Structure formats: C-alpha cells, structure tokens
Amino acid sequence: MRYAHGGLESPEYYVPGLPANYVAERYGIPLADIAKLGSAENPHGASPLAAEAVGQHLGALHLYPSWTADALREKIADTYGFDVSEVICGAGETEILSLITRAFCAPGDKIQMPGPCFPIYHLFAEAEGRIPVLVHSATNRHSMALDVDAYVEAVEPNTRIVYITNPHSPSGTWLEEAEVRRIIDASADALVVLDEAYVHYSETSGYIHLVHEYENLAVLRTFSKAFGLAGLRVGFGVASQPIIDTLMAVKPTWNMGQLQIVGGVAALDDQEHVARTVRTIVKNRDYVQGRFEELDRFRMVLGSRSNFFLVEILDLDTNSTKVFEGLLERGVIVKDGSVSFRGLDDRFLRCDVNLQLHMDRLVDALSDLP
Ligand SMILES: Cc1ncc(COP(=O)(O)O)c(C=O)c1O
Structure with a gap:
C-alpha cells in the first residue's frame, strides 16, 4: 500500500504521562497513594x-x-x-x-x-x-x-x-x-x-x-x-x-x-477556580524548590514559570529511565526526559507541580532511590 506522506510508513506516537490506575495496579499501590506528576493536570480538578x-x-x-x-x-x-x-x-x-x-x-x-x-x-x-x-x-x-x-x-x-x-x-x-x-x-x-x-x-x-x-x-x-x-x-x-x-x-x-x-x-x-489553582502552583513551586535543597544527586532546574519543572540527575551511575522506573515503584509518576522529549538526554525528568503532599512524595521517593 502506498502512503501519501513518508512519516506514516514508520509512525511515531505521542507518549502521554502514565495513568494513575495503571501504576496502582502494576505495583499494587493504593490509588490514593499515587502522585501523578506527568501530565501537568490541575490539582484542584475541573472548574466547578x-x-x-x-x-x-x-x-x-x-x-x-x-x-x-x-x-x-x-x-x-x-x-x-x-x-x-x-x-x-x-x-x-x-x-x-x-x-x-x-x-x-x-x-x-x-x-x-x-x-x-x-x-x-x-x-x-x-x-x-x-x-x-x-x-x-x-x-x-x-x-x-x-x-x-x-x-x-x-x-x-x-x-x-x-x-x-x-x-x-x-x-x-x-x-x-x-x-x-x-x-x-x-x-x-x-x-x-x-x-x-x-x-x-x-x-x-x-x-x-x-x-x-x-x-x-x-x-x-x-x-x-x-x-x-x-x-x-x-x-x-x-x-x-x-x-x-x-x-x-x-x-x-x-x-x-x-x-x-x-x-x-x-x-x-x-476566575475563582483559576486563581485558586495558580495560587497552589506558585506556592508549591517554591515549596518543592526548598525541598530539593535536601537532595544531592538531583537538581531542580530553577526559573520555571509553569506547573512543571525539569530535574537534572547529577548521579552519573544512574539515568532518567532508571530513576523514572524507581519512582513508579514508589507510586510517583513523572516524565522520563529521554523518552518523552526529543533532544533531551537521559539526565532529565519533567515533574509537575501539584499539591504539597505530592511534592513531598516526589522528594521522599527520590531520596529513597538506591
Ligand atoms: C506546550 C503544550 N501545548 C499544548 C498542549 C495541548 O493541550 P490540549 O490539552 O489543549 O490539547 C500541551 C499539553 O500538554 C502542551 O504541553
């Protein structure tokens, strides 16, 4: 069969952040304990x-x-x-x-x-x-x-x-x-x-x-x-x-x-929902930045004006895929830079800003990695 455009002969698809129920089932973790930090969604849900x-x-x-x-x-x-x-x-x-x-x-x-x-x-x-x-x-x-x-x-x-x-x-x-x-x-x-x-x-x-x-x-x-x-x-x-x-x-x-x-x-x-969401993101972006100071194998790339940030993996004995998998086992979903973003190497993860509880889960899981 002939295709109109070359790209369709070897199609490549968008890799979305993993769903929480998939990770909960795969690792036997209660759904409520999952920190979903790979899709930049709203921590307060939909506009009421x-x-x-x-x-x-x-x-x-x-x-x-x-x-x-x-x-x-x-x-x-x-x-x-x-x-x-x-x-x-x-x-x-x-x-x-x-x-x-x-x-x-x-x-x-x-x-x-x-x-x-x-x-x-x-x-x-x-x-x-x-x-x-x-x-x-x-x-x-x-x-x-x-x-x-x-x-x-x-x-x-x-x-x-x-x-x-x-x-x-x-x-x-x-x-x-x-x-x-x-x-x-x-x-x-x-x-x-x-x-x-x-x-x-x-x-x-x-x-x-x-x-x-x-x-x-x-x-x-x-x-x-x-x-x-x-x-x-x-x-x-x-x-x-x-x-x-x-x-x-x-x-x-x-x-x-x-x-x-x-x-x-x-x-x-x-506007009330938007304002509440923005307040939460701005506050917890600062909060998680403070918590990253506890880590010496990972660095938060500073200056994000968004609801996510990059994490640089400083430890050369590991890489983004290993860290991504290690976080999943601990119920934390992020994005593996080397898989999710063309041109980003295996030194980076992208993590969402979300509720303080989830920021704590992220930092705690990173410090728990072997
Ligand atoms: C930079 C950027 N643009 C656009 C979108 C797509 O947004 P939508 O859900 O409206 O398709 C995203 C979603 O993650 C994004 O990161």
Missing part, C-alpha cells in the same frame, strides 16, 4: 462552573452543535478583546496544532521549534511529510533557557511555521515580550505560533495582545490546564481573520461537541 454547565446540557446531546462553536468563540472574543472572526476553537490546542500544520506548511517545507519541545509539534509535522527543524539552542544546561539569537538565526526562507512556547515545555522557562517580538520580526515569511498553554502560571496576561499588531501571529491557549478541563478537550486560537478563515476551511466540520462549547463558556467565568 464548567462541570455544572456540562451537567445541565446533557439534554441537548441529540442536537448538532454549532459547527463554528459560536457561543464559545463569542465568549473568547469578548474576554480577550477580539472579533469573533479572529477566533477558532478546537478539541484541545492539539487539534488546532494539527490544522495549522496542514494549512500553513506544504509537504517538504520546514517547521521550526525549540529542541526539546512539546512533541506534538514534530510528530504532526512528520506524520504529514513536513520537515521539523528542532533548534537545540538551550546550550546552557543550567537554566535550559532558549537562546533567542540562535533561534532567530535558524529561520530559513522555506520555514513556514515558527513555534514559540511560553512558558516553554519541558523547561518552564519564560521569554520577555521583546524576545518574542524579535522572533516574530525575524519570521516575516512564516506563521509564528505562540503556544500559551501554561500562561496562567506565569502570573502575567501573556502576549495575546500581540495578535492586534502582527498579521503572521497565532496565539493558542487551552482549557486543559488552569481551567482543569483536560478531559473535555477544549482549546482555542486567536489570529487575524485570514488565518482563521483558512483554519476554518480545513477544520473537521463539527469538531466541538455541545458539552465542550458550554463547558468552555462557563469556565471563562470561573
């Missing part, structure tokens, strides 16, 4: 207002939703100061990333991203015959910050999409507005995609306003993190109308169900 709205709309399941998710687009447009025509909704940001890959980069052209990054950027590129260019510019292993000079220099004439993730994943590092502007200015012939999935945890309002200034910029956000709706699948993108019109044309027609639309609308009114 969103959950209530979803419950109230079960009676509408027989009706087709608005194919453009208009109620949610209007709410997003009002909330962030845009016109409805500048907003698109998707089944998580992930769906919008897929649309962008197909709509704005022809097979054989390049998509630039920091290395390491959110793997979906390069997996979708490869699956559809586009060429991912990972710019491994975080030469400073101590901070893992993006080298903006190197990133800007890497943009080529046939680079069609340039990704920026802010805060970045997996490092949590933060770019100032002037740095983001430099990257956009250097990418005049490309679409710049600014992924702000974790922006709430930076305690800033992010750079969504830059869409008013740059016609080649799309800003993406998700309801999976601070709103706690990872299981509902809601994300959105904001960009100039021509970009949105193009994405609408490649979008699967009814990509958003009734429940996603009403849940998203209600979540945007739930």
Whole structure:
C-alpha cells in the first residue's frame, strides 16, 4: 500500500504521562497513594462552573452543535478583546496544532521549534511529510533557557511555521515580550505560533495582545490546564481573520461537541477556580524548590514559570529511565526526559507541580532511590 506522506510508513506516537490506575495496579499501590506528576493536570480538578454547565446540557446531546462553536468563540472574543472572526476553537490546542500544520506548511517545507519541545509539534509535522527543524539552542544546561539569537538565526526562507512556547515545555522557562517580538520580526515569511498553554502560571496576561499588531501571529491557549478541563478537550486560537478563515476551511466540520462549547463558556467565568489553582502552583513551586535543597544527586532546574519543572540527575551511575522506573515503584509518576522529549538526554525528568503532599512524595521517593 502506498502512503501519501513518508512519516506514516514508520509512525511515531505521542507518549502521554502514565495513568494513575495503571501504576496502582502494576505495583499494587493504593490509588490514593499515587502522585501523578506527568501530565501537568490541575490539582484542584475541573472548574466547578464548567462541570455544572456540562451537567445541565446533557439534554441537548441529540442536537448538532454549532459547527463554528459560536457561543464559545463569542465568549473568547469578548474576554480577550477580539472579533469573533479572529477566533477558532478546537478539541484541545492539539487539534488546532494539527490544522495549522496542514494549512500553513506544504509537504517538504520546514517547521521550526525549540529542541526539546512539546512533541506534538514534530510528530504532526512528520506524520504529514513536513520537515521539523528542532533548534537545540538551550546550550546552557543550567537554566535550559532558549537562546533567542540562535533561534532567530535558524529561520530559513522555506520555514513556514515558527513555534514559540511560553512558558516553554519541558523547561518552564519564560521569554520577555521583546524576545518574542524579535522572533516574530525575524519570521516575516512564516506563521509564528505562540503556544500559551501554561500562561496562567506565569502570573502575567501573556502576549495575546500581540495578535492586534502582527498579521503572521497565532496565539493558542487551552482549557486543559488552569481551567482543569483536560478531559473535555477544549482549546482555542486567536489570529487575524485570514488565518482563521483558512483554519476554518480545513477544520473537521463539527469538531466541538455541545458539552465542550458550554463547558468552555462557563469556565471563562470561573476566575475563582483559576486563581485558586495558580495560587497552589506558585506556592508549591517554591515549596518543592526548598525541598530539593535536601537532595544531592538531583537538581531542580530553577526559573520555571509553569506547573512543571525539569530535574537534572547529577548521579552519573544512574539515568532518567532508571530513576523514572524507581519512582513508579514508589507510586510517583513523572516524565522520563529521554523518552518523552526529543533532544533531551537521559539526565532529565519533567515533574509537575501539584499539591504539597505530592511534592513531598516526589522528594521522599527520590531520596529513597538506591
Ligand atoms: C506546550 C503544550 N501545548 C499544548 C498542549 C495541548 O493541550 P490540549 O490539552 O489543549 O490539547 C500541551 C499539553 O500538554 C502542551 O504541553
């Protein structure tokens, strides 16, 4: 059988964080004792207002939703100061990333991203015959910050999409507005995609306003993190109308169900849930940093503005896969850097910030490893 694009001949799939019940069953650990720190989920669960709205709309399941998710687009447009025509909704940001890959980069052209990054950027590129260019510019292993000079220099004439993730994943590092502007200015012939999935945890309002200034910029956000709706699948993108019109044309027609639309609308009114979540993350990011000072074989990479951080394994007698397995046996789920992030070697783990109890479990399990 012949495939349209080379990537599908040897498909590679996203490796999500392990589910808690799998680890509980495999190691015989009570579910309540598992610390799930590999998926950057919300420690306080779903937005209560969103959950209530979803419950109230079960009676509408027989009706087709608005194919453009208009109620949610209007709410997003009002909330962030845009016109409805500048907003698109998707089944998580992930769906919008897929649309962008197909709509704005022809097979054989390049998509630039920091290395390491959110793997979906390069997996979708490869699956559809586009060429991912990972710019491994975080030469400073101590901070893992993006080298903006190197990133800007890497943009080529046939680079069609340039990704920026802010805060970045997996490092949590933060770019100032002037740095983001430099990257956009250097990418005049490309679409710049600014992924702000974790922006709430930076305690800033992010750079969504830059869409008013740059016609080649799309800003993406998700309801999976601070709103706690990872299981509902809601994300959105904001960009100039021509970009949105193009994405609408490649979008699967009814990509958003009734429940996603009403849940998203209600979540945007739930500032209390977002504020509580951000308070918990910021407090426990500091807390876990203090606890890491007890460890001498592991180092927390400082400066994360997100709800996860990198851990560097200083002990050369072990590696990220062995530590990952050792933590699983102790009921702690993290991400093995060498498996989950292309370009991150076997010296790193990515661990979520969560409730203090789970931060203690992580640090205690690390110090218990042989
Ligand atoms: C940087 C980044 N962007 C986007 C996403 C996807 O979010 P969603 O659940 O909205 O598809 C994630 C999820 O982990 C992420 O880490």
